[in-house]
Amino acid sequence: MSQELKASVIISTYNQPKWLKLVLYSYHLQSVKCFEIIIADDGSDENTKTVVEDFKSKTDLKVVHVWQEDDGFRKTEILNKAILASDSRYLIFTDGDCIARQDFVETHLKLQKPSCALSGGYFKLTEEVSGLIDNHVIKNQKCFDVDWLLENGQPKTFKLNKLTTSDFKSRFLNTITPTKATFDGMNVSCYKSDIIAVNGFDERMKYGGEDREVGERMMNNGVKFLQIRYSAICLHLYHDRPYKNEQVLLENKSIRKETKKAKSKFTEFGIRKN
Template identity: 30%
Template sequence: MRISLIISVFKNTLFLNTVLESLRYQTVKPDEVIISEDGDSQEMREFLGNYDAGGLNMIHLTQEDKGWQKNQALNRAIVTASGDYLIFIDGDCVLHTHFIQNHARLASPKSVLAGKRIKLGPFFSEELQREPLPNFQRKVLGRIPQLRKDGARFIEEAVYVPLNPISSTIIRLLGISSIKGCNFSCFKTAMLAINGFDEDYVRPAVGEDIDLVWRFKGLGYRIVSVKHLAVQYHLYHEESWSSQEENQQLLRQKQASRQYRCINGIEKLSLV
């Protein structure tokens, strides 16, 4: 099984550097890394042009910056991917050393694996960017009071549970109801079955994760939890969050249509 790791980015090369450095410590390496840039910045080109990939096969995809067009960029990455199996992350999410291994070990043709992330505060984010990943992940849970003081959120998601038949069964039974666009995986055939991401969504959130859930389920795919098995550390940054009412209204319209294979996706389908 060939694995394509797809990383969504927008200009922030400092964060991407830390994410790429975490790949050096992975117990299983991806067969290719696709940098899916929603834009075409000179800074990103220069950074990746000078980055020592250490033998990783890296592909950088760009597109004209026309505002938020992440879904379009991701669809281009899916088409480009040579892997049978796709793992989706964001360029501000650093991966636990067993992240790729556990996604790969739990892969199943009719399953979509969904994980979570701890959102670090500014101090711990800077620390993670300075020191080797194994050192950080080994001691982070021993500093819960400091994490709270630093403003970390979802601290429980930093708990890593070694993968074995018992742990995977318990976590699967606990279930998960959502997909985070920064931490999910599936076979490429699953993404092609739903025609990829719906490009009608031109604002962040909903279209890059929530919209996927009902469409996957409508075609018989299971959403399977990998919480605590595929841990991520989200680097701190200011968030500019706008109203999601427009996205939610669009979602309701699409759910009413029961169009599990979106019209404006990888293939541009006819409404007829």
């Protein structure tokens, strides 16, 4: 690695080696190479390790595989470990089922601002279209082409505008969208120092809003979230969510409610423990 590291892309994953393989390939094709990849692995089996080792052997990018034992949904814990394992000042968070457009990392780096976080979006592919994605489609960036998607059965909706390549149109749509800029773990970036300052993710939280909560603490601590949902583009591959749990969602809501009420800037249940 001759280039200075300007970003760490933290990719969370759990037992989706087929998707992760495609996602990693999309980072191999990025327009800039000044970043490392940290895989935050919440207890996947050997199949994921094989995918990571295979990718390492084919790319010049620095790749770090941070793994913890499978003990239920502990994404917040593995993300905190990944933050500590990162070697750059700027962090880009995404998931192992989100394929990045070629300019994804470049866009996050270009739009970064001190004391700000960038809130990106994602475009959800149908199950049928997800099944058509392979290295060839990613290399040619066909999966980001609206005509290709429509030809292959993706429904025609306003959300296709999320794939715009027009700088003017993306800036305009970022400005007028009613969607709030939040910490959405599929596509968000911030300075490492800003997330460390609030002690990272709250490890009490399981699936559902665990990413929003860290963002809310960052906002309470003076970090401004900027909307870039039409600028930094990634595609979400279809899958079921067997880990969704109503009781857990209620507990998470309760923690977020307390964060908002107390205007919390710090969690005692994060990176640094008492």
